Amino acid sequence: MGLDYEAEGPITMTDDEAYELFARLRRGLKNLHELDKLTTEEEVRAIDWDRYKDDFGEKFRASEKYYALDAERAGWHLWQSPTKHRLPIDDVIDQLRQRTRKPNITIPDASNRVFRNLRLDGPYKLSRIHLELAISQVQSPTEEREYADQVSDLIDDIDKACIYLLRIANRMPWKIAHRQHRAERHRRIMQAPPNEQTRSWDEATHIWKAVTGAQRDAEKAVEDLFRLRNLVSDEYPHLELKDHLPTGRIGTLWNRHFVERMANLWRQLTGHKISKDPAGLFSEFVEAAWYSYDERMPPVSFARVIREIS
Numbered sequence: 565m566g567l568d569y570e571a572e573g574p575i576t577m578t579d580d581e582a583y584e585l586f587a588r589l590r591r592g593l594k595n596l597h598e599l600d601k602l603t604t605e606e607e608v609r610a611i612d613w614d615r616y617k618d619d620f621g622e623k624f625r626a627s628e629k630y631y632a633l634d635a636e637r638a639g640w641h642l643w644q645s646p647t648k649h650r651l652p653i654d655d656v657i658d659q660l661r662q663r664t665r666k667p668n669i670t671i672p673d674a675s676n677r678v679f680r681n682l683r684l685d686g687p688y689k690l691s692r693i694h695l696e697l698a699i700s701q702v703q704s705p706t707e708e709r710e711y712a713d714q715v716s717d718l719i720d721d722i723d724k725a726c727i728y729l730l731r732i733a734n735r736m737p738w739k740i741a742h743r744q745h746r747a748e749r750h751r752r753i754m755q756a757p758p759n760e761q762t763r764s765w766d767e768a769t770h771i772w773k774a775v776t777g778a779q780r781d782a783e784k785a786v787e788d789l790f791r792l793r794n795l796v797s798d799e800y801p802h803l804e805l806k807d808h809l810p811t812g813r814i815g816t817l818w819n820r821h822f823v824e825r826m827a828n829l830w831r832q833l834t835g836h837k838i839s840k841d842p843a844g845l846f847s848e849f850v851e852a853a854w855y856s857y858d859e860r861m862p863p864v865s866f867a868r869v870i871r872e873i874s
Contacts (some may be wrong), residue, residue, distance in 0.1 A: 576864075577818070577819075577862065577864065579817050579818050580706075582702075582818035582819070583702060583818065585862070586699045586702050586818070589621050589699050589857055589858070590699055590700060592621035592622070592625075592858075593621040593624070593625055593696075621857055621858055622858065623649075623651070623856070623857065623858050623859060624651065624692075624695065624856060624857045624858065626649045627646070627649040627650070627651050627692065627856075628692055628696075629649075642685065642686025642688075642689065643671060643686050643687070645657075645658050645661075645688070646688055651691075651692075651852075651856035652851075652852035652853075652855045652856050653691050653695070653849070653852045653853045653856045654688060654691075655852065656845070656848055656849045656852045657669065657687045657688060657691065657833070659845070660687075660833065660834065660845070661687070666834070666836050667830075667834040667836035667845060667846075668834060669682075669687055669833050669834055671683075679832070679835065681832050682832055682833060687833055690829065690832065690833065691829060691833075691853070691856075694825055694826070694828070694829040695853060695856060695857065697825060698821070698822050698825040698826070698853075699857070701821075701825075702818055702821050702822070708803060711803070712800075712803050715796060715799050715800070715803075718796050719793060719796055719797060722789050722792060722793045722796065723793070725789055726786050726789050726790065726793075729782045729783075729785055729786050729789070730782075730783075730786055732779065732782050733779045733780075733782040733783045733786065735779075737772055737775040737776050737779065738772075740775050741771050741772075741774075741775050744771045745769050745771045745772055745775075748769040748770060748771050749769050752769070819864065819866055819869050820869050820872070820873065822850075822854070822866075823850055823866055823869045823870055823873060824873060826849065826850045826853050827846075827873060829853075830846055830849060837874075838870070838873070838874055839874065840870055840871045840874035842867045842870070842871075846870065847866070847867065847870055850866050850870065851866065854866070
């Protein structure tokens, strides 16, 4: 990746470098899942272990496996702090559970819908669920840019469709079906009594009514397309692209994605808003979550993005 993981102090990763790190982390977790399926010594000996020497996620995967298997045999339950394969985030959760003032974590009442996920999964398992989501849902900058281009192309297509429809809607009806209109009017005059021929000439023909009705439908279609265009344009603020950040600042996006996921977890655990204090519990919580994946995670500062989303 070209990143110095041994550097002292925080380093800066670009979106592409972070996406590569998360891709490696996902591959590592997937590989470890596959290795867990091995059952015989022959299968283990047949493995090319050099393939896995650079895998990230051993620490996190061991903790997940403990929760899925060993913990049940050990009499583990949702609100028991893990005694094996602990992650750094577990220490912060323990600290929040011991606090008597907010923000803290308490066992929610069954009727409390705000803490429904916390009640069903407990704080330790819920944290692991969000850690997995934080790396699995991050978007590749290239893929996100391609999607942004698709949004732009769709808006262009809608604009073109509106222009063509307005040309049709604003065209004089007699220029659309003039020959049919003239033929129908002529037949009507020829069939009308002499004293009614003038009125027959002035009456709108069926062709005229059909054309003007279709033109009104075209105008209605333009209005619907404008509404659709507004909906498509509203995609831009949700794109994970630097030039669409709500703050208007140019910066990296992967750390924003990670912090927002952890902020969501924080609210589900505590029911409390996050704090922008760099020495606060939420900052400690985010840092502990980051290092819960692996001991080799690169040191990164999340202080700026925490201030921005607070």
